[in-house]
Amino acid sequence: xxxxxxxxxxxxxxxxxxxxxSAGAQMTAPSPASVNxxxxxxxxxxxxxxxxxxxxxxxxTKNRDIEKIAQFFPERLRAGRFPSEPxxxxxxxxxxASRGWAAQPGAPSPGTAGEITASEFLDGWAAFLAHFxxxxxxxxxxxxxxxxxxxxxxxxxxxxxxxxxGTGHARVAFFVIGRNRENRREWARGVVEAxxxxxxxxxxxxxxxxxTSFDSLVATADIFSEVxxxxxxxxxxxxxxxxGNDSFTYxxxxxxxxxxxxxxxxxxxxxxxxxLYLNDGHxxxxxxxxxxGVDSVPACVGVVALDYDxxxxxxxxLTSVGPQMLLRNRFKEDGKLIFQDVSDSAGVSRDAIGFSxxxxxxxxxxxxDIYVTSYNYYGKVVPNSWxxxxxxxxxxxxxxxxxxTFKEEAHKWGVDDRRWxxxxxxxxxxxxxxxxxxxxxxxxxKGLFINKGDHxxxxxxxxxxxxxxxxxxxxxxxxxxxxxxDLHVTNMSSTAGNRILTRLFPASxxxxxxxxxxxxxxxxxQNLGNGRYKDVTADVGGxxxxxxxxxxxxxxxxxxxxxxxxxxxxxxGKSMSDT
Numbered sequence: 001x002x003x004x005x006x007x008x009x010x011x012x013x014x015x016x017x018x019x020x021x022s023a024g025a026q027m028t029a030p031s032p033a034s035v036n037x038x039x040x041x042x043x044x045x046x047x048x049x050x051x052x053x054x055x056x057x058x059x060x061t062k063n064r065d066i067e068k069i070a071q072f073f074p075e076r077l078r079a080g081r082f083p084s085e086p087x088x089x090x091x092x093x094x095x096x097a098s099r100g101w102a103a104q105p106g107a108p109s110p111g112t113a114g115e116i117t118a119s120e121f122l123d124g125w126a127a128f129l130a131h132f133x134x135x136x137x138x139x140x141x142x143x144x145x146x147x148x149x150x151x152x153x154x155x156x157x158x159x160x161x162x163x164x165x166g167t168g169h170a171r172v173a174f175f176v177i178g179r180n181r182e183n184r185r186e187w188a189r190g191v192v193e194a195x196x197x198x199x200x201x202x203x204x205x206x207x208x209x210x211x212t213s214f215d216s217l218v219a220t221a222d223i224f225s226e227v228x229x230x231x232x233x234x235x236x237x238x239x240x241x242x243x244g245n246d247s248f249t250y251x252x253x254x255x256x257x258x259x260x261x262x263x264x265x266x267x268x269x270x271x272x273x274x275x276l277y278l279n280d281g282h283x284x285x286x287x288x289x290x291x292x293g294v295d296s297v298p299a300c301v302g303v304v305a306l307d308y309d310x311x312x313x314x315x316x317x318l319t320s321v322g323p324q325m326l327l328r329n330r331f332k333e334d335g336k337l338i339f340q341d342v343s344d345s346a347g348v349s350r351d352a353i354g355f356s357x358x359x360x361x362x363x364x365x366x367x368x369d370i371y372v373t374s375y376n377y378y379g380k381v382v383p384n385s386w387x388x389x390x391x392x393x394x395x396x397x398x399x400x401x402x403x404x405t406f407k408e409e410a411h412k413w414g415v416d417d418r419r420w421x422x423x424x425x426x427x428x429x430x431x432x433x434x435x436x437x438x439x440x441x442x443x444x445x446k447g448l449f450i451n452k453g454d455h456x457x458x459x460x461x462x463x464x465x466x467x468x469x470x471x472x473x474x475x476x477x478x479x480x481x482x483x484x485x486d487l488h489v490t491n492m493s494s495t496a497g498n499r500i501l502t503r504l505f506p507a508s509x510x511x512x513x514x515x516x517x518x519x520x521x522x523x524x525x526q527n528l529g530n531g532r533y534k535d536v537t538a539d540v541g542g543x544x545x546x547x548x549x550x551x552x553x554x555x556x557x558x559x560x561x562x563x564x565x566x567x568x569x570x571x572x573g574k575s576m577s578d579t
Contacts, residue, residue: 044500045153047145048160050170050196051496053204054140061138064129066122071203073118078208080110082124086131089218094557097218121209135178141495144171144502162198170196185222190214223556232285237271245271252356256305256314258329259337267316269300292337297325302356306368309404317370319354324372347405353377353393360426360435362413362451367400371437373421383420387468387514389443392420414456415449417441423550425474427485430531440471440489464533465525468517475552477562484527488552490566493521493544521545522566
């Protein structure tokens with residue numbers, strides 16, 4: 001798959017906007033501020049050059065390589081000594097405390113010009129890093145950047161590169177995550193206003209370093225531990241682009257008791273084949289993929305567990321880029337766990353770019369029906385809009401016929417959505433006893449299909465959940481404990497996108513500007529109890545989750561309130577900037 005650098009994409013969109021606005025076209029986004037497209041491209045090349053350089057700084061910070069960290073600082077800079085003395089912790093919520101940071105007693109103060117040497121600054125930085133017995137991750141991100149008119153980039157370079165001598169000002173967020181000297185997990189985070197200069201050593205250097213915020217969150221107890229390897233679930237796959245890993249999709253999993261022993265097992269869609277892990281009840285899983293016959297079935301993208309034939313066994317439906325699949329569990333018949341591929345005879349082997357599936361009784365006959373979200377071949381097919389795409393492939397709806405077969409009726413029911421769908425969930429939104437359907441689409445708007453008894457109608461706009469954005473996941477849960485199920489939608493958020501769009505639209509918010517919404521991140525909608533929802537994302541503080549995927553509601557700390565979890569990330573390449 002060819003990956004388009006996000007800042008190049010956004011610059012292209014901006015040029016398109018400028019052309020459309022000048023031609024008098026009707027737009028759903030406000031007109032951008034007056035901008036020179038050529039200078040915008042230069043500014044973003046410089047910004048991306050700075051961002052990539054700070055990723056290198058992130059790596060050497062994680063490795064605590066002070067000699068290499070020093071490459072990002074001139075001999076003298078306008079700064080104070082970096083705060084490295086942790087203050088006392090203050091409880092925030094259950095199992096989480098916060099603390100600030102102060103300069104060490106006797107640390108040198110800046111000179112009369114507000115300057116200290118790089119050595120003095122890095123002594124403080126090294127002392128701060130020494131607070132961590134283990135550093136798991138460190139990251140610097142460019143939130144905002146503006147450059148002097150004289151600053152130039154090498155346009156067209158394979159890697160964004162600045163001309164030495166270029167200067168500017170940046171807002172940089174950073175964090176360090178690891179275990180402190182008391183072996184507690186700690187997340188130190190800060191924001192810096194900095195003057196920067198591209199030096200002769202081919203690194204951006206901090207000419208000034210002014211902390212505007214800096215604190216830590218400390219876990220007072222370990223809530224979760226990573227146990228995939230001792231539990232027998234660890235799989236190592238090749239780096240994307242290497243031999244054996246050229247897929248443009250990633251893969252899902254389902255949990256169910258497949259052998260009826262009272263313990264929850266796992267069915268996992270793998271890269272080259274599928275996996276079935278049986279729970280032994282003692283904290284370990286046995287790989288039964290071969291003996292159950294699932295490793296010979298084509299690798300799936302998504303999976304859901306269901307007893308489609310009401311025989312007491314959990315069967316599995318698999319989505320795929322190609323024919324969809326249904327595996328019948330023959331445990332009760334054969335006395336051992338064997339899955340039989342009944343895709344053809346059951347009528348589900350329909351082609352789709354099947355990314356996920358949702359289960360629900362659409363027609364109220366007591367039998368589970370299956371909805372498949374279908375995407376398209378991204379990289380081969382270009383979306384016909386970046387915020388309202390309609391040229392995906394048609395979603396599927398398999399209606400259970402009660403005799404072991406299904407009939408595909410998405411068009412009949414009005415849910416053959418073609419908007420590059422990623423995920424879906426069934427829920428009775430309006431309390432009429434019929435299951436409705438929320439569909440999350442990439443490149444634009446979502447769908448809320450209200451069940452009218454014999455068909456669905458999309459009422460996302462009038463019910464307040466249109467939610468433009470690069471949608472990846474959906475979940476329902478009661479975050480405010482009012483007895484009503486609220487809606488969480490997983491969308492991409494982009495540091496680079498927000499940086500560019502703030503430059504272009506300084507006065508508009510994500511609610512006013514569809515392009516800003518595309519870079520804003522996840523959404524939370526409160527159920528108002530009348531079949532309508534209210535966007536409360538800003539009220540709860542914002543939910544930027546990076547390149548976010550599924551996740552949803554879970555009560556992490558067992559306090560009776562639903563929390564939110566969002567996995568994120570994209571392709572793991574050879575470097576941190578290779579996405």
